[in-house]
Amino acid sequence: MNTQIRNLFLVFAFLFVALVGMSSYWLWRAPDLEARQGNPNLLVRQLLIERGLIYAANGETVLARNREQEVDGQTWFRRRYPERGLAAHVHGYSTIQRSRTGLEESLNDYLTGSNADLATLLDRAGDTLRGLTRQGNDVVTTIDANAQRVALDALGGRCGSVVALEPASGRVLVMASSPTFDPNLVENRFRQATRSNAPCDPAAPLFNRATAGFPSPAFIPGSTFKVLTAAAALDSGEFSATSEFDDPGYCIEYGERVYNYSDQAGPRAFGRVDLGDAVENSINSVFCNIGKELGPRVILDYAKEFGFYEDPPLETPGDERAPSGLWSNGRLFDPEDPNQIDPGRLAFGQERLLVTPLQMAMVVATIANGGVLMRPHVVDRIVAPDGDVVTRTRPDDLRRVVSADTAATLTPMMVRVVSSGTGTSAQIPGVEVAGKTGTAETGRQGQNDTGFIAFAPAGSPRVAIAVYLQNQSGTGGATAAPIAKAVMEAILRSNP
């Protein structure tokens, strides 16, 4: 019987090796398994990390903090957002079941303290051995909490967005997207978080209208784009402040008339005007002719210099930012053959142009900053638990887009828009505001995309702003300009 017993032992030895093999196999599969929904291990490991806090620019208003909870002898940290929808699209959310968005996603390594050099790694190994909680770094944003609230209130539940930049530094002072959402609800009441009765379809409250697209950006720039066209016209040397035009009320393209913006009285004709008059009164026919003269290639090349056709630079995740430009059938469209584009309509911001408010804020901030484009940033500094500053964002000039002369020539034209043109409702007592309105027809009655871009004070700009709204029946001057005024006032007041 001994042979049999020996054989039996060999069989068991083999089976036991198979058991160890099976467990090893799961270890090898671990990276794939960890990512699966319903696996508590990775999730709980995240809950054990005390994420860093996220602050508004004042370093006091807490946008994201943690709530502690004792479970199975461990301290769990759950994310809370005390300001709820205030800057929800900027910081996003960090949940266990639904991953992360916004700065919570893109700065996850900093917030969880995983941004380690060797010394911190060694420190952390010691902490783990002692059972200490891992602590993340705090993030201080550039968001002006007060102005942000003003922007959100002014948007008042309409579908739209406000982005305000500090022209000289690129600091994002306001980034509001409406309708907004309560990030506290995302974890357990996701349907409630995504519900909205905002007057647009889809309302998509989680979607950051300031920077993102689905996949294309949400707004048609309309006449606000004329700032870019005018800058290109001046900077290319083809036109000057004194260039004169004849406006019969329309321009002729492909043998057909393209009319000026028409109110109840019908399209207006301005007759003999210069470039300043054209900007002030937003005369389509003039820009149509400028477009035909410059050609679409020149306009698009300047647009690219301003940042079009690239994701606008920011610290938020790449998938929450979309490039502005011509969009055709849900795809960014950069034609090789200029005949594929209507140069006249391109020049006054129609064609198939779609823009993000951040991109248009970059355009107007560049003019405000004398032609130099600064890299926009929403993170001011990252602070370690011991108070040391881990990184601090320094102003970074991306490039000179137009000459200082061009900017200086364009600014008074934009001032005229607010003082006596289409944007008078953006006037701030005692402050010179330079701006440009936009009312883009979507082809449906009462569903215009309206916009207003501006900077102030015109002489030494401290704020550049872009406001865009969807589905409006009024003009940009009537709907968007008052919002810009309110937000700029708030910013100028708090940063005197």
Place this chain on the structure above:
Amino acid sequence: MSLRTRELVNLVVLGIVTTIGFVSVYLASQEVPEFSTTSLSYAAFFLALFVVAHLIVRIRLPLADPHLLPIAGILTAIGLTMIYRIEPDTAFKQGVWVVIGVGLFAGACLLLRDYRSLDALKYTCGIGAIVLLVLPAVPGLGLEVNGARLWVSVGPLQFQPGEFAKVLLVIFLAGYLRDNRELLSMGYGRIGVPSPKHFGPLLLIWGGAMLVLVQTNDLGGGLLLFSIFLAMLYVATGRWPYVAVGLALFAAGSWALYEAVPRVGDRIAIWLDPWAEPDAAGYQLVQSIYSIAAGGIFGTGLGRGVLVRQDGETYIPYLETDFIYSAIAQELGLAGAAAVILLYLVFCYRGFRIAMSADDGFSKLLAAGLTATLAIQTFIIVGGVSGLIPLTGITLPFVSYGGSSIVANFLLLALLLMVSHRVNEGVEGRR
């Protein structure tokens, strides 16, 4: 060094490991780790228990194998430590069961002068096994837990008779197969078909046991008993065809069950694709696999794994019984889990060595059967919770929480040590 001194040295190692385990769990369970003598006293009490067992063995079975008792001790310690980490109250109950188990172990060693007298009681044992298996199906006595009727409730006491039935079955098979092995090994050609006269009672016992188990819905137990039967049949006859026919029989039986009993079909479907319904039918296995994968090589450390939910329930239901291996694999890692399996392998090796050096058929078959029982049980449950084979609920010997299991395995250990002592006595006598 005498065998018993070697055993004592092994127990000292056990003591060190146990103390470290208890203390780490105790420290991990506290918010501010603070050393206390409570955990030390638990470890000391546990160790004292095994020193008592050691002394009994020293008096009654001085020549028995010195490795088996320490291995059983360390497995019990690992089990207690894990159970304490999951739910301290349950660990206390398990502790009581270990005391009872060691008590019965001592009782068996002291009272049973010669285990070979069991040979004469083999049919009693066989019938006893069946009675024990039928008990849970008796109305008023039986208790249904998790869809299986394998508990008996007498007053405040509940136990699983199946755990004891397996020991009785091994005794019966050892006696019966010893008597009939020549006949069973003979036959025409290699695939012998022995006369129904000899093979009949055996099939009858097996068929009865299987029927009862199917009726009580305890698939793991059924698989275990059937595998013990096959293993011992092979040892007795040396005929692979028996094993082949047995496996074929089993496959046919499984297929029939697959068709007839939805529960069996479900188990196999889950095994083939655990992720088909990860939140429903496949939940246990999927969570068990997550747990094993999460451990990595060295584990999260005792008390630092993800086992207990916010509401105090475990992520894996029956974590401290059927799924204790998954908890070990997470907190002690692959290294810890492999070490546990290595312990069973060494136990197996020592057990089969006893069987090989025994000079009578009954002792050989008894030792081999008892060892195989432990090995098969380990394979069925560890293979089940890691997805190697379809999952059937059964305890991990010495480690899982469960009074009947602990007590029955200590009896198994006692019998094995008795055989070992007698074998070595014979060797000494011939010298």
